[in-house]
Amino acid sequence: MDKLQDAIDILKEYHQDHIIRLLEKLDEKHKQELIDQIHSIDFHQIMELYNNTKKEIEFKESKIEPLKYLDKAKLTEKQRARFDELGEKIIRNGKYAVVTMAGGQGTRLGHSGPKGTFKLDVYGKGKYLFEILAENLKEANEKYHTTIPWYIMTSRENNKETVEFLEKHNYFGYDKNYVTIFTQSELPLVDEDGKLLIEKDYKIKEASDGNGGTYSSLRNSGALADMKERGIKWVFIGGVDNVLLKMADVTLLGMAKEKKVQIASKSVVKANPHEKVGVFCKMNGHPKVIEYAELPEKMAEEVDRKGELKYGESNIICHLYTIEALEKASKEILMYHSAHKKNSYIDEEGKEVIPDKPNSYKFESFIFDAFEFFDDIAILRGKREDDFAPVKNKEGVDSPKTAKELYEKYWNKRKN
Ligand code: UTP
Numbered sequence: 001m002d003k004l005q006d007a008i009d010i011l012k013e014y015h016q017d018h019i020i021r022l023l024e025k026l027d028e029k030h031k032q033e034l035i036d037q038i039h040s041i042d043f044h045q046i047m048e049l050y051n052n053t054k055k056e057i058e059f060k061e062s063k064i065e066p067l068k069y070l071d072k073a074k075l076t077e078k079q080r081a082r083f084d085e086l087g088e089k090i091i092r093n094g095k096y097a098v099v100t101m102a103g104g105q106g107t108r109l110g111h112s113g114p115k116g117t118f119k120l121d122v123y124g125k126g127k128y129l130f131e132i133l134a135e136n137l138k139e140a141n142e143k144y145h146t147t148i149p150w151y152i153m154t155s156r157e158n159n160k161e162t163v164e165f166l167e168k169h170n171y172f173g174y175d176k177n178y179v180t181i182f183t184q185s186e187l188p189l190v191d192e193d194g195k196l197l198i199e200k201d202y203k204i205k206e207a208s209d210g211n212g213g214t215y216s217s218l219r220n221s222g223a224l225a226d227m228k229e230r231g232i233k234w235v236f237i238g239g240v241d242n243v244l245l246k247m248a249d250v251t252l253l254g255m256a257k258e259k260k261v262q263i264a265s266k267s268v269v270k271a272n273p274h275e276k277v278g279v280f281c282k283m284n285g286h287p288k289v290i291e292y293a294e295l296p297e298k299m300a301e302e303v304d305r306k307g308e309l310k311y312g313e314s315n316i317i318c319h320l321y322t323i324e325a326l327e328k329a330s331k332e333i334l335m336y337h338s339a340h341k342k343n344s345y346i347d348e349e350g351k352e353v354i355p356d357k358p359n360s361y362k363f364e365s366f367i368f369d370a371f372e373f374f375d376d377i378a379i380l381r382g383k384r385e386d387d388f389a390p391v392k393n394k395e396g397v398d399s400p401k402t403a404k405e406l407y408e409k410y411w412n413k414r415k416n
Pocket of ligand 1: 101102103104105106107108109115153184208209210211213238239240241317341364392
């Protein structure tokens, strides 16, 4: 009884009266489940985050500087051989693991299952995004005579479907003993009036709390401890939706080792000064990915003596960490950003509403926000046509159509 009253008090305090009305209608089982969920949610935090969506973003006085990078295509032969040798050695010795972040909702793509289960129409037969990633890792395993441990992060929303899908497809031939699936944390979704959304099973609708959740989820799930037990020294983290992602780039790895940095990342040069991508820079002396909206226009257009954009290295979610760096990041608290997204919900009549435009806020921390906890990062510039073909939108830029073209072009080039 007290638990119910406490839940009602919380809901009243945070103006969630629609959930009080829902509680009154539910049978005992659903009611208890909802009460437990209410007690597990930090309403204060969620309402703070919601209130922040109404405030102007403040750009703090910050010192922004360009970040040095190496261009993979312009390395000397000697440099390249040195990096590759160092990188290869790490992988061959079984000290390398890979994490795929597959906990996103993929709302822009609008595919009905987890994004990794999306089939890209390539070479007639098509390939699933998970299949493309598995193939990339299997190729590396063959080349370096090893099996790279593969950790896949899901969300509570898509975990079951992801596991069933991978089981059904026999992990696309990847040794199951080397695949670990773990789940990230979640936060409730809030509509534009600050009301928490309700989902089909009469619970408060929660969704993954951004790819910045990877670090703490790796630790909390035991995946990080597992990596340490396996003797892993370097960990690559990438997204699920770049069909040209190279998860075992020995040049990147060797460069990080040679430069003795704790974190490294691959970039591609911006398509034009105003492309809407986050770029690498140094902010107040620490590495950072600055969002396009935060980079002053003048800086976005600035070029160096060679005519190259000073802030031209865009983030393609292709990150590398020492195990110590990952452990450190897993203990830091990252800030949350809000994303305005389309999310279906159940209205007070019990009907499902599928919005056709963004209707709610999802709160997300970003993986790159942890970079500022480090002194330095090594950046390797790759090539857009070799390294970056994301599947983000249903149509237009970064869509299945553009990814198919880039994927087929890349593989046709490799085959010839
Ligand atoms: P995006 O930021 O592109 O988001 O994720 P998304 O969820 O895939 O797509 P939209 O914005 O809803 O359309 C970049 C990478 O980070 C992962 C995604 O799965 C993708 O690999 N991610 C994102 C997570 O693992 N968890 C999250 O909470 C968010």
